Amino acid sequence: MAKSRRSPSRSTPSGVQAAWLRRGLEQPGGKLPLFDDRGQRVKRPTVEACLRAxxxxxxxxxxxxxxxxxxxxxxxxxxxxxxxxxxxxxxVNGSADDVRQGALI
Known part of the structure; x- marks a missing residue:
């Protein structure tokens, strides 16, 4: 049986996961997009991995x-x-403290 190359629990998001999560920094309530920059649906495994984490x-x-x-x-x-x-x-997006405090950059 092949072993997974990914760790079951990551302390930091992968590049794809971070890119998706980062888009929530600028949205009201932290809403995460359903579609990526090219208009394609965000892949369900990306969403589910972020939910699990x-x-x-x-x-x-x-x-x-x-x-x-x-x-x-x-x-x-x-x-x-x-x-x-x-x-x-x-x-690029401002510090997380700025985002938490609602500062506009």
Missing amino acids: GWAERWFDNPLKPDWLVCRLTAAGRDALDGPEHEGAAE
Whole structure:
């Protein structure tokens, strides 16, 4: 049986996960997008991995599209984006403290 190359629990998001989570920093309530920059749906494994890690949480059910996971960024997700692997993102999007306090950059 082949072993998974990924650790079952990561302390920091992968590049794809961080890119998705980072988009919630600029949205009201930390809403995470359903679609990526190219208009494609965010892959379900990315969303589910972030939910399992506690970086995102289900926000509400979409009655028109019950299979879509409408999520928002959690405090743990903001903290994970502050990690050493993702420090460059804070410079582009403002610091996590600025975002938590509602500062506009």
